[in-house]
Structure formats: structure tokens, C-alpha cells
Amino acid sequence: MSDQGKSTDSATLSAIGEARKAGIETVWDRYQAQVPQCGFGETGLCCRHCLQGPCRIDPFGEGARTGVCGADADVMVARGLSRAIAAGAASHGGHAKHLAHTLLKSAKGEAGDYPLKDEAKLRAVAGRIGIKTEGREAREIAVDVAEKALQEFSEKESPLVWAATTVTKGRVETFLKLGVVPQGIDSTVAESMHRTTYGVDADPVNILLGAVKCALADYAACHMATDIADILFGTPQPVVTRANLGVIKSDSVNIALHGHNPLLSDIIVQVAGEQEMNELAVAAGASGGINIVGVCCTGNEVMMRHRIPLATSSVSQETAILTGALDAMVVDYQCIMPALAGAAECYHTQLITTMPIAKIPNALHIGFSEAGARDCAKEIIRAATDAFKKRDPARINIPGISSAAFAGFSTEAILSALSLVDKDDPLKPITDNIASGNIYGVCLFAGCNNVKITQDANYTAMITELVKNNVLILATGCASGAFARHGFMTPEATEKYAGDGLKAVLTAVGQAAGLNGPLPLVLHMGSCVDNSRAADIAVAIADKLGVDLNMLPVVASAPEPVTEKAVAIGTWAVAAGLPTHLGIVPPVLGSRTVTEVLTSTAKELFGGYFIVETDPLKAAEKLLSVLGERRRGLGLGS
Ligand code: BF8
Ligand code: SF4
Numbered sequence: 001m002s003d004q005g006k007s008t009d010s011a012t013l014s015a016i017g018e019a020r021k022a023g024i025e026t027v028w029d030r031y032q033a034q035v036p037q038c039g040f041g042e043t044g045l046c047c048r049h050c051l052q053g054p055c056r057i058d059p060f061g062e063g064a065r066t067g068v069c070g071a072d073a074d075v076m077v078a079r080g081l082s083r084a085i086a087a088g089a090a091s092h093g094g095h096a097k098h099l100a101h102t103l104l105k106s107a108k109g110e111a112g113d114y115p116l117k118d119e120a121k122l123r124a125v126a127g128r129i130g131i132k133t134e135g136r137e138a139r140e141i142a143v144d145v146a147e148k149a150l151q152e153f154s155e156k157e158s159p160l161v162w163a164a165t166t167v168t169k170g171r172v173e174t175f176l177k178l179g180v181v182p183q184g185i186d187s188t189v190a191e192s193m194h195r196t197t198y199g200v201d202a203d204p205v206n207i208l209l210g211a212v213k214c215a216l217a218d219y220a221a222c223h224m225a226t227d228i229a230d231i232l233f234g235t236p237q238p239v240v241t242r243a244n245l246g247v248i249k250s251d252s253v254n255i256a257l258h259g260h261n262p263l264l265s266d267i268i269v270q271v272a273g274e275q276e277m278n279e280l281a282v283a284a285g286a287s288g289g290i291n292i293v294g295v296c297c298t299g300n301e302v303m304m305r306h307r308i309p310l311a312t313s314s315v316s317q318e319t320a321i322l323t324g325a326l327d328a329m330v331v332d333y334q335c336i337m338p339a340l341a342g343a344a345e346c347y348h349t350q351l352i353t354t355m356p357i358a359k360i361p362n363a364l365h366i367g368f369s370e371a372g373a374r375d376c377a378k379e380i381i382r383a384a385t386d387a388f389k390k391r392d393p394a395r396i397n398i399p400g401i402s403s404a405a406f407a408g409f410s411t412e413a414i415l416s417a418l419s420l421v422d423k424d425d426p427l428k429p430i431t432d433n434i435a436s437g438n439i440y441g442v443c444l445f446a447g448c449n450n451v452k453i454t455q456d457a458n459y460t461a462m463i464t465e466l467v468k469n470n471v472l473i474l475a476t477g478c479a480s481g482a483f484a485r486h487g488f489m490t491p492e493a494t495e496k497y498a499g500d501g502l503k504a505v506l507t508a509v510g511q512a513a514g515l516n517g518p519l520p521l522v523l524h525m526g527s528c529v530d531n532s533r534a535a536d537i538a539v540a541i542a543d544k545l546g547v548d549l550n551m552l553p554v555v556a557s558a559p560e561p562v563t564e565k566a567v568a569i570g571t572w573a574v575a576a577g578l579p580t581h582l583g584i585v586p587p588v589l590g591s592r593t594v595t596e597v598l599t600s601t602a603k604e605l606f607g608g609y610f611i612v613e614t615d616p617l618k619a620a621e622k623l624l625s626v627l628g629e630r631r632r633g634l635g636l637g638s
Helices: 010-022 027-032 039-043 073-107 119-128 138-151 169-178 185-195 204-233 262-272 275-283 296-306 340-345 370-388 411-419 428-436 457-468 477-485 491-497 500-512 531-545 564-575 592-606 616-633
Strands: 239-243 253-258 290-295 310-312 328-331 350-353 403-407 441-445 471-476 522-526 554-558 579-582 609-612
Touching: 073 138, 073 185, 073 204, 073 262, 073 370, 073 564, 073 592, 119 138, 119 204, 138 204, 169 204, 169 592, 185 204, 204 262, 204 296, 204 531, 204 564, 204 592, 239 296, 239 310, 239 477, 253 262, 253 296, 253 370, 262 275, 262 290, 262 296, 262 328, 262 370, 275 290, 275 370, 290 296, 296 310, 296 403, 296 477, 296 522, 310 477, 328 340, 328 370, 340 350, 350 370, 403 477, 403 522, 411 500, 411 531, 428 500, 428 531, 441 457, 441 477, 441 531, 441 616, 457 471, 457 477, 457 491, 457 616, 471 477, 471 500, 471 531, 471 616, 477 522, 491 500, 522 531, 531 554, 554 564, 554 616, 564 579, 564 592, 564 609, 579 616, 592 609, 609 616
Parallel strands: 253 290, 253 328, 290 310, 328 350, 441 471, 441 554, 471 522, 554 579, 579 609
Antiparallel strands: 239 403
């Protein structure tokens, strides 16, 4: 693979060049060592769910047609997909549960480092989930919210509150009718594991409906994680920061925060800003003090709440270490490549793990607990400062490349900006402009960078095509990292790329918000769990128009997806009624039935469905045509 085939980002390419010179292996080398990948796995036609396996079915119809137990291609593929979604839901569930436990401790006064920062959000969430707020202290309300959140994980008699209270009435009815309403987050994950183990569910469509139920549990977990993070750390408001490797500074102790949960990263940012820590860094010889940078979703969390710059994300995470100036990489859980340890060993970088469920051999483990969060943060900063002293100045090679990035467009922030245009009816500017065609539709970009795709190539090709046609762009997770690196999260990008209608809307709102120019071309809504924020916006628009989500000119796209979490999110987007594009073919082609359910039958059941298209320009065309279809359905011009 040529370097040009690895990434479209010049900072990343520079780091790749550095790795080659130093003989350090990266994700792209490891991928090459895997090619060609197994055709059975690629099509979903292998099963290891029991000790009689592994069983494989030939995708070309020659050889075995079933596994030893008689599971056919449809069952194998449906079971594999269902387990991926269960793993995604377990991950988001673990993240949300962690936050819920901390909220409870905070409310009971057992976690002094976690005050209830956003009381307005606490009251709003409590009101929505049916907890009395009037005349009550914030702490009392928080105890009830946390307890109700924790109850969401086990099976109850009733639907998940975090799902039922956050979607349209029409969606709830559809989910009830199809029997896909989850009644517990963890219990639904367990049910998925049960029904897909040896000798249980052998009806592929029934397995897939179970998978949708689990994806909806994932949705509830994402929404809960967003709500509680906002209560504990504040609801994001727009900030301006920078993105790409150039945010690493040669004169500072550079600490990268990587992973997902803001529980530790937010505290590290707070502590790093204190005099004592800064003096420690300066005493070690870092005249610039401490420089915190973000990677992946933790990066998004601290970017939108604390203006922390984003160094890199997803597939290129190793490149932060390859700058030779990263003193510590601190990780919690999810999307952390074990390969970071090997890269760190080639430099002075201290890799620090913090969670009991996510250790990496040869990393320093500094165990995190809510009760000792600040102490943990201080220990981490000290370890980074010690590592700084071992830096080899001759090996520092920071690509001097970064772009401005506007971040932090929470639902609340978007509504408050819109209310400056129309105080009494904040959504009116959006719905009016959708009706007039100034906004042709909305596309939510989510997901990762996949090593199989030239990094960011699909994002950049798709966005330019969509915005030219006046599609409003929302982004989360590493999709926002991609756009940020390439300068798409700026007002300048709006001027340069947006079609006239979209530009007029973004300019009107930007002017009203006092920006003296348009809003950025991409509205950054946060991390991957914050896809719930995008769902909130879509639900608000649907309610305002008096239609269900499956009627809206709103689509989603994961042009370069990687993780099981992304599969879960994509599936709940489909269940929510959104046509959802994937730029990677998921391992389902071995089953005609499953492929057809995902790309066609789902449309009849939910209105949403998967559009698999690896060519970004064709993908953009397909999304535009779907938006046109939806517009015609609402009687709007297309
Ligand atoms: O949850 S986008 S690579 S960091 S999975 Fe992971 Fe993918 Fe990034 Fe966040 Ni989301
Ligand atoms: Fe083979 Fe069936 Fe066991 Fe899977 S569950 S490994 S198909 S025997």
C-alpha cells in the first residue's frame, strides 16, 4: 500500500513517514500482514459458538451448506451480527452505568470531585423521566435520577425509560408492535447472547428483531451517558479549538487523553490547569507547562467542554506517539489499540491505563476511583512529567499542521442559537428552511476511520457533495475528528463549500448568535454516545412537523466504520427510521435473507434501512436521492 493509500491527511502522512524511517510498525503494516482476509469471515459464514466448531459455509454454494448443528448461512450471519450489536450495547451500557454510579455517589456526597455542575440539565432530565423536581434540592433529585438510571440495566416490567421518553410517540408504537422494546440494558445484552448461543434461536428474522431490540438498548445507554455526563460536567456550548498533530507542543509536557468516558479525563483537565501542576512541569524543563490533547471520543468530550485540542483519532491514534513529543497517553476504555504499547516503547512515552477492565501489558496502571479522582489525575500528571525528562530532542518531529475547529453544538446550544432568530419558536427557522429547500435535508455523520479505506477520503468526498446540495451536516465521534482535521468545522468552510441555501441559513443563525459570520459547515455534536443529541434534534423536528421520524429528510452515514458500537448505533438509526449509509460492507453478504432484511425489509418495518456503498460519490448521490424521496413524501419540492 502506498502512503497515499493510507491517509489523505498530511500530518498523518508525515507521521507515517517518520515511522518507516524509524522502523516502527503501524496499523497499516499490520493490516498488510492480514491481507487477504478470510472470505468466510468477510461474508459472516463462520461460527465458533460451540466446541463442535469452528464451522464454515462456502459462500459459493460448494461444500457444506450448514454447520455441524444444522445452522445454515442465514442463521450464522444473523447470529454473528446480533452478537456484534450486543457487544456494542454492552460497551455503551458499561460507559453509561459507570456515569450513573458516579452520579449516585455525587448526590450522596461520596464523590467530592464530582459536583452537580448542570442543575438545569438535571431538572430537565428528571422531569422527562417522571421524577418530581418542584421544591426539591438538586441532590435529592440526583439520587432519584441515578437510581432510576441504574434500574434501567436489569429487566423490568416496562420499556426502558431512556428510550421511551426520548423518541416520538409513533416510534414507540412501531417498536411495541414489532416486539422490539427493550426492558433492561444489560438484560437485553444477556438475552442476545442467550438466543444466539448453541441451539436457541434458529429463525434469522427473529434473531434480527432481537438484534434491533438490543440496538435500542444501546440507544437508551447512549442517551443516558449523554444526559449524566452533562449533569456532572456541564452541557457543551460552542467553543473554538484546533485539531491535528500540530496541537502537540515541543516545549510542554504533552498528555493525550484517549478513550471514552469523561469521568477521569474531565478531572485531569481540571487538575492540569492548576498552578501546582504547571510549576511541576516548568521545573522539569517544560517552559510551556502542561498541554492536554485529546484522542477519539474522550477527545471529543474534553474538546467540547474545555476547548482541549484534538491531536488525532481512530485509525491514526499511534501517530500521536510518533511525534516523539507525547509524554503520556492516558486511556480508559474502548477503541484503544493494544499496539499503542509497542509504539510507546519505541519512544519515551508513558502509556497509562486506568480502568480495571482495560489493562495493557507494559503500560503503567494507575487505577481510577471516583473517591480519589483528583489524586489519580495528579499521579498521572507526575508520571507524564517524569517521562518528559526522558525525551530525546533529536527524535521530536511534530508535523506543524492543525486546523481551527468549532465544537460543542449540543441540542441545547443549537436551540439557544436558533432562539436568537425566533425567540418564541426556535425550531421554526429549521422547519421553514427545510420546507423552502434552503435546507435540502440533514445528514448525521458518525463512526470511525477504517484501515481498509484511505483515511478521511470518504468523509471529505461525501461532505463536499452533500453541502453543495444544501444538506445540513451534523457530526459525532471520529467523524468529527475527520472533519476537524480537514478544516470543515469552520465558518470559512461554510463560505467555501455550502450551497447558497445552506449558506444563507448558517449565516442568518451565525449572525444572530453574534459570530459575525456563518455557523461552521459541520455542527459538532460530541462523542459517539452523543449521537443521542442528534436523535433529539430529529425528534424535535418530527414533533414540530407532526410526523414520525421515518418521514423526515434526515439520513445518517458511517462512511468508514470500525467497531461493534458503530454497528449498534447504525442499527438503532435504522430502527429510528433513518436511511443509514455504511461505507464498509459488513460481514452479512453470506446470507441473502439477512442482506435483504437490512437493506429492504427494514424499510417496510421501520422506514429506515441500510445503504451499503463503498464509493463515496455514489453514496452521496444515493443519500441525496433518498432525501429527495423523503421531501416528496412530505409534499415539499425536491
Ligand atoms: O465511540 S468513532 S473509533 S472512538 S467507535 Fe471508536 Fe469509532 Fe472513534 Fe468513539 Ni465511536
Ligand atoms: Fe458449528 Fe453449530 Fe457449533 Fe456454530 S453452533 S460452531 S454452526 S455446530
